[in-house]
Amino acid sequence: MHAPRRPLPPALNRRDALRATAALGLGGLLTACGSKDSDTKGAASGGDGKAWSFKDDRGRTVTTKQRPKNIVAFVSTAAALHDYGIECKGVFGPSKPVGGKPNPQAGDLDLTRVTSVGDDWGQFSVEKYASLAPDLLISNMFPPPALWFVPEESSKKIAALAPTVGINCARASLREPLERYTELAASLGADLETDTVRAAKARFQKAERTLRKAAEAHRGLKVLAMTGDADQMYVAVPDSYCDLNYFKDLGIEFVEGKKSDEWGFWEFLSWENADKYHADLIMIDNRASALPPAELAKKPTWSLLPAVKAGQTTPWSMEERYSYAGYAPVLERLAAAVEKSKRLTR
Numbered sequence: 001m002h003a004p005r006r007p008l009p010p011a012l013n014r015r016d017a018l019r020a021t022a023a024l025g026l027g028g029l030l031t032a033c034g035s036k037d038s039d040t041k042g043a044a045s046g047g048d049g050k051a052w053s054f055k056d057d058r059g060r061t062v063t064t065k066q067r068p069k070n071i072v073a074f075v076s077t078a079a080a081l082h083d084y085g086i087e088c089k090g091v092f093g094p095s096k097p098v099g100g101k102p103n104p105q106a107g108d109l110d111l112t113r114v115t116s117v118g119d120d121w122g123q124f125s126v127e128k129y130a131s132l133a134p135d136l137l138i139s140n141m142f143p144p145p146a147l148w149f150v151p152e153e154s155s156k157k158i159a160a161l162a163p164t165v166g167i168n169c170a171r172a173s174l175r176e177p178l179e180r181y182t183e184l185a186a187s188l189g190a191d192l193e194t195d196t197v198r199a200a201k202a203r204f205q206k207a208e209r210t211l212r213k214a215a216e217a218h219r220g221l222k223v224l225a226m227t228g229d230a231d232q233m234y235v236a237v238p239d240s241y242c243d244l245n246y247f248k249d250l251g252i253e254f255v256e257g258k259k260s261d262e263w264g265f266w267e268f269l270s271w272e273n274a275d276k277y278h279a280d281l282i283m284i285d286n287r288a289s290a291l292p293p294a295e296l297a298k299k300p301t302w303s304l305l306p307a308v309k310a311g312q313t314t315p316w317s318m319e320e321r322y323s324y325a326g327y328a329p330v331l332e333r334l335a336a337a338v339e340k341s342k343r344l345t346r
Helices: 010-021 023-029 075-083 126-131 152-161 175-187 195-217 242-249 324-340
Strands: 044-047 050-055 061-064 071-074 090-092 136-141 164-168 222-228 232-236 266-270 281-285 313-316
Touching: 050 175, 071 075, 075 090, 075 136, 075 175, 075 324, 090 126, 126 152, 164 175, 175 242, 175 324, 195 324, 222 313, 242 324, 281 324, 313 324
Parallel strands: 071 090, 071 136, 136 164, 222 281, 281 313
Antiparallel strands: 044 050, 050 061, 222 232, 232 266
């Protein structure tokens, strides 16, 4: 496939952009300035006038003379930190409204208070980034060592300006990035005992129980997670995505897409073969990089799928911010969709 002009889901986008971005070599080029190795994962410290350190999921410990203040992060990362009271100075990645509504990847961020250094894939402005005098850059990884939305061609310049931290969000349970971002936020000064933070985690835990009960009550219900573009439909390989992996642990039964490339995140299907798998409930990628339901409806084979005909579809927040505040509504929405869905036949 030709490299897309707009970003698709992480693994698929990397597949398409590999020719231009050399993702496998990215991590090696983004060595954090002034970093050193440590044996304690997640060890962090810092405060006013004190050194700060954090070991990320590449196994690299970033150490700075004082706690970072001018933070630039991938947009959903910035949104997750915001939920803990940590504000970023700049963001990169999709933040523009989608269909006239706030971008789902931006969470509760007030985008008028942050500077975007690039909204689209490959449009990271090094000059604008430098003007923010960054102390730290943070992004997700799908999987390590590549930092999501950090372009390879300017990675050396970016690495020279500030240390970087990467959090793994692939081939693991959702609980791992949730815990890692909590640790990172705490190291950056977040108070984890505020009413807001405690309430968000309590809501998440309640939603977790609700989804588990819904899955138990609807055993045998087949769920398919997908995205699409003009040429193809992409069926997710659930174990490669931390959210789907976690939903499986709660009892959701997924259609298992077959790995179509070395990255192993998707099975690529032509629209003529969109009915390869039977699904009772379909989760649809809700980002600007994917075809929205209105465009999917123009595909004849899509409209003939039993779940679509029955109205048994639900949004898939496949790049939701990794915070309890971010994922509690996601679990609630999926539980509601499962509860309303019935087993279908072809």
